[in-house]
Amino acid sequence: MSVLCLIANPARPVLTPRxxxxxxxxxxxTINWLHREIACEIIGPSTxxxxxxxxKVLQDLPVDAARVPARNRRKKLLLADMDSTMIEQECIDEMAAALDLKPRIAAITARAMAGExxxxxxxAERVSLLAGLDANTIKTLRREAITLAPGGRVLVKTMREHxxxxxxxxxxxxxxxDYFARRIGFDQAIANQLEFDENETLNGRVTGPLVTAQTKLDQLQKQAEQLGIPLSATLAVGDGANDLPMILKAGLGVAMHAKPMVEEKAPVAIRHADLSALLYLQGYGEQDLVY
Ligand SMILES: [Mg+2]
Incomplete structure (x- = not known):
């Protein structure tokens, strides 16, 4: 049996009983409301x-429709992408802006995330262009240029609470x-390490193994193994081409406001709602949410 979820953005709660x-x-x-005006599920649709x-019924309404299996909906592991998923920007593009290189670097980012x-x-190409940027500038733009994606905190806190x-x-x-993982409430963060020289300035290189699409997929499997849970009990969310392998392998894989090629291939695509949608997909209701 499956469940059809209808989910609106809490900032635009347009889901009515009608x-x-x-x-x-x-x-x-069978209709079961999860959150008034925001999320509702239809259990065991027959079509x-x-x-x-x-x-087709929803037409232009900003409401997402997604089907998930009725069993084992609550996941025990969340793997989430950061840039344009848990935060609303691409950090590398914001660093480029500080050097007046944003158009050039953002164009490369967009092509990389689209899988081109x-x-x-x-x-490597983009990091080399960032050589000379100092740590204080990065810390300032971390505070001032980056915004958390709505619904991220409630997603992480509620899943951890459960x-x-x-x-x-x-x-x-x-x-x-590391900084945004702490602010949002994640247990752990995995990313690439930028190399700074003795003057706290970027030298244009990263140290250690790169976090690639394969790394994300490997982490999904490794973390599930460590927790002693099957992949069916995992949830992965992202927007870019490098998220697709983990999205396809996870028990619940979600493309979040994603690039077209990711949206097309992911089992579930969220286009209108915010990150709290991932809770409703798991069957959490208003009374379960931890803010
Ligand atoms: Mg991303």
């Missing part, structure tokens, strides 16, 4: 691909990932 009933009339199944049926460039090569491990896994940099 809309849900209009969907249920076409899909069959083929009820999410497609729902999207080799990730490692594109990263016994899940949460890991931020980023192809970006530890100087950002």
């Amino acid at each position: 809309i849900v009933e209009a969907v249920q009339e076409k899909t069959g199944g 083929q691909s009820p999410e497609t049926v729902a999207r 460039l080799d990730f490692a090569q594109a990263l 016994g899940a491990k949460t890991v931020l896994v980023s192809g970006g940099f530890t100087i950002f990932a």
Whole structure:
């Protein structure tokens, strides 16, 4: 049996009983509200691909429709991408802005995230352009130029409260990932380490093994193994091409406001809602949320 989830953005709570009933009339199944005006599930829809049926009913309404299996919905491990997923910017582009290199570097980032460039090569090229940037400037823009993606904190806190491990896994940099992982409440952060010279200035290189698409996938498997849980009990979320392998392997894989090629291939795509959608997909309701 499956469950059809209808999820709106809490900043734009447009989900009404009338809309849900209009969907249920076409899909069959039992209506169960998770959060007033924001999230509702239809348990055991009887039509083929009820999410497609729902999207036809919803038309232009900013409501996501996603189908998930009815069993084992609550996950015990969350692996989340950072840039453009848990935060609203690409850190490397913001660092480039401090050197007046944003258009040049952002163009490479966009192509890398769309899967058009080799990730490692594109990263090395961009990091080399950042040589000379000092640590204080990075710390300032970390505070001033980066915003947390809505719903991230409630996602991480609620999952942790219910016994899940949460890991931020980023192809970006530890100087950002460690900081934002703490601010959002993750158990752990994994990212690339930028090399600074003795004057606390970037030398244009990273140290240690690169965090690539393969690293993210390996982490999913390794962390699940360490927790003694099957992959079906894992959740992975991201927006870029380097997130796709972990998204495809996880028990619940979500493309979050993602690049088209990621959205197309991911089992679930969230286009309208915020990160709290990942809780409703797991069957959490308003009373379960930890802010
Ligand atoms: Mg990203």
